[in-house]
Amino acid sequence: MLILAFDTATDVASSALLDDDEVLGERWSTPRTLLEDVDALLRQASARPTDVEALVVGTGPGSFTSTRIGLAAARGLALALGIDGAGVSTLAALAAGAEGALPVIDARRGEVFVPGVGAVAPEDVAASGRLCVGDGAVRYREVLETRGAVIPPDDDPRHRPRAALHARLATAFGPVDAIEPIYARAPDAEQWRP
Incomplete structure (x- = not known):
């Protein structure tokens, strides 16, 4: 099965094309260049968009806008291609890239996202003796x-989400419009709403 996977929840977007479990190509860039990366992956594999049989998209948590970019792209591609998809947590994919690691994603506002807790202050992360990976671990290293x-x-690659791992973690495929993002807190705009 030819699977296109991508995650745009963090500042570093990841995309990958897999044929069953074989990675045909993988790219890292920014969320705004996601469709360019998808096109490059397909060309690199000598595949057409209609060859893609399923999508896997990162569901966050991460940047609200960047997460929405990934979900909107997945919904548009799935609709155009008539294919199903699956959502995979960005935290789960980061954890899968470094066995036993605690994934830590920069949540902005002086907070980080960690599994099971949502957004917390970096000093509240139970990190003692743990390998921490992700852009939140880099930002709040000290x-x-x-x-x-x-x-x-x-610069360790374990800090970047890997779309190939998203594809390997996907278990159930279905309608892409049913995939829900993991926001873990209200968007920044909500704090200004009267």
């Missing part, structure tokens, strides 16, 4: 390390 975390160098 705070997390003083709490006992082990954090790989900033």
Whole structure:
């Protein structure tokens, strides 16, 4: 099965094309260039969009706008191609890329997203003795390390979500418009609503 997978929840967008479990190509860029990356992956594999049989999209948590970019692209592609898809948590994919790691995503506003808790202050992360990966671990390295975390160098690939891992974690495919994002808190605009 030819699967197109992507995640745009963080500042580094990831996309991948897999034939069953074989990675045909993988790219990292920014959420705004997602469709360019998809086109490049298809060309690299000598595949046409109509060859894609399923989609996997990252559901966050992460940037509200970036997460919406990924979901909107997945819905548009699924509708145009008549295919199903699956959603996979960005935190789950980060954790799968580093066995035993605690994924930490920058939530902005001085907070991070971690599994099971939502958005918390970096000093409230139970990081003692844990390998922490993700852009939140990089941004709040000093705070997390003083709490006992082990954090790989900033350029370590374990800090980036890998769309290929999203595809491998996907279990149930269905209508893409039923995939729900994981926001973990209200969008920034909500705090200004009267």
